[in-house]
Amino acid sequence: MKRDTFIKNGILASAAIASGLYTDAISQSSTSEKPFRTKFSPEFDIFAKAGGKDPIDQIKWGHDQGFRAWENTWLKSKTVQEQEKISNAIQKLGMEFGQFVGTITFKEVTFAGNNKELRDKVLSDVKESVEVAKRMNTKYVHNVLGLADPKMPKDFQMANAIELLKQVADIYEPHGIITVMETMNSKVDHPGMFLHEIPQAYMLAKAVGSPSVKILFDFYHVQIEEGNVLALLDHAWDEIAYLQIGDAPGRYEPTTGEINYVNVLRHVADKGYKGFMGMEHRIKRPGIEGELAALKAYRAIDPI
Incomplete structure (x- = not known):
């Protein structure tokens, strides 16, 4: 064993002993964990205590725990060299890379407005995101639709968004890339955003009518904004291309809140979904103890 690896393992073991988790930590650090059936996709730093600070170490640790996918919202802000390093690590391990954000703003009226x-x-x-997607060998780009314009009638805003999404589709379609639109709740996290309900996203996708414009269904946001999660999922199913997970309230890992993720994931599996399940949340308990508890929760909700 290399000296730095030995030291790192020693530190982790000491932390685990201090918190009464030595046995669990050794078990969860094993390289023999079976792959998850669901394509759970961690984000960097969600398991930073157990996986280490280095992004590549985190990916390798995640693979050892059974994860076979990854995603990174802020990937586009990384250098080309960093992106290539991440992509190479993902592909070398036989994993898949999911979504990253192509364009985002929480301060400006973009899709809903008419500011040229x-x-x-x-x-x-969006054009820049094409090369990033190719570099990462992914077809999913999460483009945030920006703020609503309170001074403009809603139907005009919808028409503006449809027109811009059609232009986005024209850029993505030749490359087989899909923009996934996420509804963001206005009640807790993102007041004032243009896209906040699943029926609204469904209408946009249908109006554009492109295989490159689909919905990102985030269970956390949908639960807070609308509830009725499974019915909304079923209604919009033919336009949904990506799922993200997080419990409510608090946006922590599954089993910490009110969403019955055992039933939700069984329902999704029964519908034949084989796509990404982005882990878009925080860990509720601090330190390695919380990370291992979250890992155990994912084992508990993974459908048989």
Whole structure:
């Protein structure tokens, strides 16, 4: 064993002993964990205590625990060299890379508005995301639709968004890339955003009518904004291309809140979904103890 690996393992073991988790930590650090049936996709730093600070070490640790996918919301802000390093590690381990964000704003009216400068910036971001997607060998780009315009009638905003999404589709379609639109709850986290309900996202996808414009269904956001999660999932199913997970309230890992993820994931599995399940949440308990508890929770909800 290399000296740095030995030291790192020693530190982790000491932390585990201190918190009464030595046996669990050794078990969860094993390389023999069977792959998850669901394509759970961690984000960097969600398991930073157990997996280490280095992004590549985190990916390798995740693979050892049974994860076969990964995602990174802020990937586009990394250097080309960093992106290539991550992509190479993912592919070498036989894993898949999911979504990253192509364009995002929580301060400006982009898709819903008619400001040419802002809309041109969106299209520029989208074009840049094509090369990133190719580099990561993924077809999913999460493009955030920006703020609503409280001074503009909603139907005009919808028409503006449809038109811009059609232009996005024209950029993505030749490359087989899909923009996934996420509804973001307005009641707790993102007041003022244009896209906040699943029926609204469904209408946009249907109006654009492109295989490159689909819905990202985030269970946390949907539960807070609308509830009725499984019915909404069923209604919008033919336009959903990506799922993200997180419990409510708090946006922590599954089993910490009110969403019955055992039933939810069984329902999704019964529908034949084989795609990504992005782990878009925080860990409720601090330190390695919390990370191992979250890992155990994922084992508990993975459908048989």
